[in-house]
Amino acid sequence: PRPPRLPLEQWVERVRAGDRNALSRAITLMESTRPADRIEAQRFLDRIMPDTGRAYRIGLTGTPGAGKSTLIESWGQMLINRGHKVAVLAVDPSSWRSGGSLLGDKTRMPGLAASPHAYIRPSPSARTLGGVGAKTRETLLLCEAAGFDVVVVETVGVGQSEAVVAELTDTLVVLLIAGAGDSLQGIKRGVLELADVLVINKADGDNLSRARQAAAQLRAAVKLLHPPPADADNISDRPGADGVWLPPVLTLSAATGTGLDEFWATLQHHRHYLNQQGRLEKLRAGQAVRWMWSMVREGLNQYLQNHPRARQVAHQVEVEVEQGRLTPNAAATAILAAAGLTP
Amino acid sequence: PRPPRLPLEQWVERVRAGDRNALSRAITLMESTRPADRIEAQRFLDRIMPDTGRAYRIGLTGTPGAGKSTLIESWGQMLINRGHKVAVLAVDPSSWRSGGSLLGDKTRMPGLAASPHAYIRPSPSARTLGGVGAKTRETLLLCEAAGFDVVVVETVGVGQSEAVVAELTDTLVVLLIAGAGDSLQGIKRGVLELADVLVINKADGDNLSRARQAAAQLRAAVKLLHPPPADADNISDRPGADGVWLPPVLTLSAATGTGLDEFWATLQHHRHYLNQQGRLEKLRAGQAVRWMWSMVREGLNQYLQNHPRARQVAHQVEVEVEQGRLTPNAAATAILAAAGLTP
Numbered sequence: 267p268r269p270p271r272l273p274l275e276q277w278v279e280r281v282r283a284g285d286r287n288a289l290s291r292a293i294t295l296m297e298s299t300r301p302a303d304r305i306e307a308q309r310f311l312d313r314i315m316p317d318t319g320r321a322y323r324i325g326l327t328g329t330p331g332a333g334k335s336t337l338i339e340s341w342g343q344m345l346i347n348r349g350h351k352v353a354v355l356a357v358d359p360s361s362w363r364s365g366g367s368l369l370g371d372k373t374r375m376p377g378l379a380a381s382p383h384a385y386i387r388p389s390p391s392a393r394t395l396g397g398v399g400a401k402t403r404e405t406l407l408l409c410e411a412a413g414f415d416v417v418v419v420e421t422v423g424v425g426q427s428e429a430v431v432a433e434l435t436d437t438l439v440v441l442l443i444a445g446a447g448d449s450l451q452g453i454k455r456g457v458l459e460l461a462d463v464l465v466i467n468k469a470d471g472d473n474l475s476r477a478r479q480a481a482a483q484l485r486a487a488v489k490l491l492h493p494p495p496a497d498a499d500n501i502s503d504r505p506g507a508d509g510v511w512l513p514p515v516l517t518l519s520a521a522t523g524t525g526l527d528e529f530w531a532t533l534q535h536h537r538h539y540l541n542q543q544g545r546l547e548k549l550r551a552g553q554a555v556r557w558m559w560s561m562v563r564e565g566l567n568q569y570l571q572n573h574p575r576a577r578q579v580a581h582q583v584e585v586e587v588e589q590g591r592l593t594p595n596a597a598a599t600a601i602l603a604a605a606g607l608t609p
Numbered sequence: 610p611r612p613p614r615l616p617l618e619q620w621v622e623r624v625r626a627g628d629r630n631a632l633s634r635a636i637t638l639m640e641s642t643r644p645a646d647r648i649e650a651q652r653f654l655d656r657i658m659p660d661t662g663r664a665y666r667i668g669l670t671g672t673p674g675a676g677k678s679t680l681i682e683s684w685g686q687m688l689i690n691r692g693h694k695v696a697v698l699a700v701d702p703s704s705w706r707s708g709g710s711l712l713g714d715k716t717r718m719p720g721l722a723a724s725p726h727a728y729i730r731p732s733p734s735a736r737t738l739g740g741v742g743a744k745t746r747e748t749l750l751l752c753e754a755a756g757f758d759v760v761v762v763e764t765v766g767v768g769q770s771e772a773v774v775a776e777l778t779d780t781l782v783v784l785l786i787a788g789a790g791d792s793l794q795g796i797k798r799g800v801l802e803l804a805d806v807l808v809i810n811k812a813d814g815d816n817l818s819r820a821r822q823a824a825a826q827l828r829a830a831v832k833l834l835h836p837p838p839a840d841a842d843n844i845s846d847r848p849g850a851d852g853v854w855l856p857p858v859l860t861l862s863a864a865t866g867t868g869l870d871e872f873w874a875t876l877q878h879h880r881h882y883l884n885q886q887g888r889l890e891k892l893r894a895g896q897a898v899r900w901m902w903s904m905v906r907e908g909l910n911q912y913l914q915n916h917p918r919a920r921q922v923a924h925q926v927e928v929e930v931e932q933g934r935l936t937p938n939a940a941a942t943a944i945l946a947a948a949g950l951t952p
Contacts, residue, residue, distance in 0.1 A: 311936050319933055404936065450833060458834065459798045487830035490793060491801065551931040558930050561941030566909045569950045587901050588894040590662055593654050593747065598904030607912045 274306065278313045284351075284413045286385060293387060296404040311404060317411040319550070321353075322537055324416065325431040327423040328441030329452040333467040334420055335374035337441060337520035342378040344526055345416055353385045353414035354378065355406060357399040357421040357431050385414060399430040400564075403557060406434060423454055432460045433553050436546060437536045439463045444473065444480035458491055461513050462536050463529075469517035470524065477517045485515045511539055569605070576605035617649065621656045627694075627756045629728060636730060639747040654747060660754040662893070664696075665880055667759065668774040670766040671784030672795040676810040677763055678717035680784060680863035685721040687869055688759055696728045696757035697721070698749060700742040700764040700774050728757060742773040743907070746900060749777060766797055775803045776896050779889060780879045782806045787816065787823035801834060804856050805879050806872075812860035813867065820860045828858045854882055912948070919948035 271277065272288070280288035295307050328334045342352045354375070378384045387405060402419060409417050419434055421427040432438045440461040445451040450466075458464075464484060469477035492512055514532055518525025540546040570576045583597035602608050614620065615631070623631035638650050671677045685695045697718070721727045730748060745762060752760050762778055764770040775781045783804040788794040793809075801807075807827060812820035835855055857875055861868025883889040913919045926940035945951050 308936075308939050311939065315934060315936070400938075404938065407936070453834060455802045455834070456799060459802075483829065483833055486826065487833050490826055490830050491796060491798070550933070554930045554933065554937050555927055558927065558937035558940045558944075561938055562913070562944050563906060563909075565941060565945040566906075566950060569945075570905070584898055584901065587897045590893070590897070591658060593651075593658070593750070594897050594901035595743070595747065595904055596651055596654065597901045598908060601901075601905050602908040602912075607909060 274309060274313070278310060281314065281408060281412050282317060286412075289385065289408060289412045290387075292408050293401075293405050296401050296408070307404070311407065314407065314411040318407040319410060321406075321410045321415050321417045322533075323406065323435040323437075324418050324533065325435035325438040326418055326420040326441060327428045327431060327438065327457075328467075329454075330422055332441045332443050332452045333520045334422075334441055337465075337467065337518075338418060338420065339375040339378050340520055340523055341526055341529065342375065342384055342418070343381070344523075344530065346378075346381055346383045350416045351383050351385075351414045352378070353387070353406075353409040353412075353417045355387050355402055355409070355417065355419045357402050357419060357427050357434075385409065385412075399427065399434065400561075402430075403434055423452075423457070428454070428457060428460055433557060436540055436549065437462045437533055439465055439533070441465050441467055442480075442484075443468050444476040450480055450484065458488060458513070462511065463532055464488070464513055464515045465529065466515070466517045467520050470519035470522050481515045481517050488513055488515060511536065570601070573605045576601055579604035617652060617656070621653060624657065624751060624755050625660060629755075632728065632751060632755045633730075635751050636744075636748050639744050639751070650747070654750065657750065657754040661750040662753060664749075664753045664758050664760045665876075666749065666778040666780075667761050667876065668771075668778035668781040669761055669763040669784060670771045670774060670781065670800070671810075672797075673765060675784045675786055675795045676863045677765075677784055680808075680810065680861075681761060681763065682718040682721050683863055683866055684869055684872065685718065685727055685761070686724070687866075687873065689721075689724055689726045693759045694726050694728075694757045695721070696730070696749075696752040696755075696760045698730050698745055698752070698760065698762045700745050700762060700770050700777075728752065728755075742770065742777065743904070745773075746777055766795075766800070771797070771800060771803055776900060779883055779892065780805045780876055782808055782876070784808050784810055785823075785827075786811045787819040793823055793827065801831065801856070805854065806875055807831070807856055807858045808872065809858065809860045810863050813862035813865050824858045824860050831856055831858060854879065913944070916948045919944055922947035 271291070272280065277288055277292065281292050292310060295303055295310060298304065298307065326334060326338070338354055342354065345352050373379070375386060379386050387409075399421075406417055406419065417435075419431050421431045428438075438460050440453075440457050440463070442450050442452045442464065444466060466477045466481050466484070469481075489512070492510070516525060516529055516532060518529050520526075540549065570580065580601045583592055583600050586592035587594055587597045599608075614634070615623065620631055620635065624635050635653060638646055638653065641647065641650065669677060669681070681697055685697065688695050716722070718729060722729050730752075742764075749760055749762065760778075762774050764774045771781075781803050783796075783800050783806070785793050785795045785807065787809060809820045809824050809827070812824075832855070835853075859868060859872055859875060861872050863869075883892065913923065923944045926935055926943050929935035930937050930940045942951075
């Protein structure tokens with residue numbers, strides 16, 4: 267049986283003091299769907315909001331086999347040795363479907379899991395209200411309030427989870443490995459749009475030259491596909507310069523640690539870039555507002571789903587639209603009318 | 610003063626017979642926001658739905674200066690000489706903003722505009738309900754019912770207009786030109802995700818070798834960034850083969866006509882690819898259903914916009930979210946509650 271909850275003020279204080287147990291239970295509170303819990307969760311967040319926003323928020327995406335766990339394990343320990351406090355969160359679309367968690371396993375990162383300066387939070391094992399990653403933002407804020415100054419949000423990049431992580435973080439790292447021939451393993455359509463830093467892992471042993479070749483090709487593709495906007499004076503992946511961030515392509519070996527220093531230095535460059543000209547404030551404010559509207563859309567979808575008549579009409583007209591017997595506009599009008607929401 | 614409207618049955622018959630005047634007035638009916646017109650428009654569409662779906666629907670996107678008008682003018686006349694009937698529609702985000710139309714000018718394509726086998730429809734000059742391109746689907750259906758067997762939907766690719774056109778058409782052509790150095794002019798983030806055929810225009814005169822070099826580089830980038838899905842046996846940009854479509858990269862000169870034959874042959878290849886294994890039916894059914902849901906979302910947004918209390922709360926909480934004083938989830942809950950739409 268769980269110990270009884272602390273009064274809110276005390277609980278908030280313990281999280282602020284970095285108490286891991288209090289933090290874990292606060293995250294569980296955020297994930298709860300019970301109405302009373304949701305009210306308390308909101309009160310909790312209201313208290314900690316002034317303590318949030320201080321961490322460097324880093325997204326990490328890569329298919330299974332790209333080496334995410336190995337990278338986080340060695341990189342995380344490097345950060346701890348340099349005095350950072352590191353939280354690792356997962357946005358896991360598969361746990362949302364299956365009820366189990368691929369990413370949440372602390373045994374993937376035993377060294378990090380054993381450190382008092384790291385906090386690993388498995389992704390919620392049940393479906394949470396509001397879709398994939400819905401409560402990750404709150405979890406991230408709690409970790410910031412608890413004093414973690416580097417928060418890594420990782421995902422396998424299934425469905426829209428990469429885009430979700432990009433909207434939660436300051437820097438999105440895409441982890442890839444060289445494939446057969448000229449190809450890259452783990453690259454997904456649209457990922458170049460989102461990536462701030464591209465990393466080719468497993469650049470070691472027999473694989474080294476393949477990894478370097480893949481990096482050169484990817485670098486050329488990035489350059490070709492990142493047109494300078496009309497108003498940019500120049501493009502730079504280095505700090506101090508104005509202009510647009512051109513995603514750098516790195517190689518490293520998470521297993522041997524080669525390239526980790528340069529990797530961290532590159533992230534620092536991106537952070538420095540964001541800290542210029544109010545970019546970080548603008549980025550985070552935009553993310554928060556877009557997140558708000560996506561939650562509104564989720565809520566409206568939920569409303570339609572819970573409206574028996576609208577749901578019934580939707581099922582019916584969807585088939586007619588699929589078969590080309592009804593125009594999408596007419597079908598949409600029918601669904602809205604059934605829900606009593608005609609604009 | 611306009612002539613009075615025909616009775617519906619006669620009007621529908623004239624459109625079916627290819628009467629351009631009847632077609633133009635039917636499109637205007639679709640774009641009308643008057644409630645009585647909207648009811649008649651729906652009745653009109655119900656009648657013509659069995660005559661729709663027969664055209665090859667081609668999207669064309671490219672920035673101003675890429676040569677869209679020149680291409681459509683020469684390519685369109687080639688198609689007419691081969692016995693096709695060609696309709697050209699525009700999805701123009703700038704007309705939606707300014708009330709004027711960039712793309713609708715028939716003087717851009719004088720030869721095509723003079724042909725009885727072509728129909729050029731300027732984009733609606735006023736904002737239409739439902740956002741950019743909201744009534745283009747209906748216009749396209751009317752053109753199909755009027756016997757046009759090739760429908761080209763063009764856009765400058767501002768904002769989301771490329772994605773809108775991709776959702777309306779079978780094949781999306783992206784028109785580019787070689788830029789300075791290694792670059793491409795007119796390429797936009799995310800466009801490789803949407804493109805079925807990539808064309809580098811102005812491959813003529815002094816520009817020829819630059820265009821060819823840009824094409825080679827783009828081809829390499831496309832190959833690198835289009836990973837074969839796990840279940841694909843092979844990748845092909847040629848007809849007859851199974852597997853996944855790898856967007857081919859062509860060069861042509863719309864001004865001299867060089868490469869137009871190969872361009873049209875490539876589009877035919879893509880059409881042939883879509884006609885295999887029920888791909889076209891699946892594509893169009895998916896587009897129609899997604900369009901329906903996007904119209905539902907538009908309607909819900911409209912509902913919130915028209916709801917005074919919800920609009921007021923939204924304005925207020927948006928500022929708090931921007932400033933990091935309120936979480937996006939809490940703000941979304943407040944907006945939904947104000948609209949009486951708590952799920």
